Amino acid sequence: MTTRTARPGRPRSSSRAAIEDAAGELFLERGFGHTTIEQITQRAGVSRATFFNYFTAKSDVLWSAFDDSAGRLGDELAAVRPDLPPLEGVRRAVLAVAEDFGPERAPWAATEAEVMGIGEELRISGLPRFAAQAALLGEHLRALLALPRSDSRPSAAAAAITAAVVSAAGSWVRAGTGRGPLAPYVDEVITPICLGFADVFGAPAEAGPRAGPDRRQEDGWGPTGRGRSGG
Amino acid sequence: MTTRTARPGRPRSSSRAAIEDAAGELFLERGFGHTTIEQITQRAGVSRATFFNYFTAKSDVLWSAFDDSAGRLGDELAAVRPDLPPLEGVRRAVLAVAEDFGPERAPWAATEAEVMGIGEELRISGLPRFAAQAALLGEHLRALLALPRSDSRPSAAAAAITAAVVSAAGSWVRAGTGRGPLAPYVDEVITPICLGFADVFGAPAEAGPRAGPDRRQEDGWGPTGRGRSGG
DNA sequence: AATGATATTAGACTGCGTCTAGTTAATCAC
DNA sequence: GTGATTAACTAGACGCAGTCTAATATCATT
DSSP: OOSOOOOSSOOOOSHHHHHHHHHHHHHHHHOSTTOOHHHHHHHHTSOHHHHHHHOSSGGGGGGHHHHHTTTHHHHHHHTSOTTSOHHHHHHHHHHHHHTTOOTTOOOHHHHTHHHHTOSHHHHHHHHHHHHHHHHHHHHHHHHHHTOOTTOSHHHHHHHHHHHHHHHHHHHHHHTOTTOOOHHHHHHHHHHHHHHHHHHHHHSOOOSOGGGOSTTSOSOSSSSOGGGTTTO | OOSOOOOSSOOOOSHHHHHHHHHHHHHHHHOSTTOOHHHHHHHHTSOHHHHHHHOSSGGGGGGHHHHHTTTHHHHHHHTSOTTSOHHHHHHHHHHHHHTTOOTTOOOHHHHTHHHHTOSHHHHHHHHHHHHHHHHHHHHHHHHHHTOOTTOSHHHHHHHHHHHHHHHHHHHHHHTOTTOOOHHHHHHHHHHHHHHHHHHHHHSOOOSOGGGOSTTSOSSOOSOSSOSSSOO
């Protein structure tokens, strides 16, 4: 089923690939910020309007590969063994996705980020994507734990895990050639988070945080931070 | 020291406040996306160019209060008692900042986000700010732990904590009137993370993740690494 | 009054992203 | 074949954000 059954209407030519290739070349040549969409489409041999048939923004080209395999996490979450503790299931699903990234599969845009003069752009345009993944994780957790939507902990745990994964992926990319596979980087930083929250969700899980933070002993390291600035 | 000692040159008029007020009104009236900078500056009685003397982007108006008190976290981190474990120091610094937010101090732009038709804009424009805070936290941790910059764990821990704080703040805002103070929301979600990473950093802290993930047994689900938070 | 520093302004300009209308290339029904 | 339908592609205009340059206004200092 590589070629899906022929639909009516004019078939897509290879415009998307042509745009990606042209954009990649130009980003390397003159940098992301100094490349206009018109230049990209000219080199690709298509019209400017066609660009927006395939991408909603210039920065989307950087995330094309990511977007192609988005939904992967959702599949893994759905396939998780139901007898696992929720956070362990999340951990395994995340690691399963990370397993796909060997030493040489570091995303193109990330490794060349400095050359292309991206950085801010790449991060900013990535955020909505990561937020979507975090929302997926959070809803998965919340549903498994049968918690109300008002409980802030599932989404916070999901946000923390997602942020740690992104941070680890950044370190992995920056490790340059010689970096090993991605999964150990990810495992190293999400495991403590999952363990920490496993305790939280193992507990009875009261209504909300309004109960107060006093379930934690205030001492053990000395006086609380109250007089911190004064002393 | 409300009025700092007079500098040479033309003094600032109240343009900034006027712009903020006008923008707030217009965002409520017609929504963020349907308000142009020109409309804002017209209502404020200043020129369009003046807007960019005070804000670098339209969305910056939403974060004006945040930006005013940015740097607060850095102060708290610097004031942390040096004998505390690094992650406990981070936790207290974050909570110290959160303590400033009582039930009624929910940021304006956040509470009215839906009315204003923001949402994506607010989140996206917030990300660079949160990233800056996370970088602060990460560097603080890394320095205290005397780890090399190649170690991915401090920045990952910082990213996770920051993301959890942001998520908790979102829940706090969405809790509407009747929400208590912010600090318990934050405490609830950063404490497990800090505890989880305290174990990691308490350990010898090998070179990198390349050592492999095999320090964790693959199956058998009751007894993972508890023992930390017990009592 | 002259100077220097800074706030404010006017106006042009690039380029992103949106939109509308129209054209071209395919499949399907007959 | 012809015509209808559907979708990829194109052409061109538009609004607006954000940048830039140069000029002007208003203050303190001398």
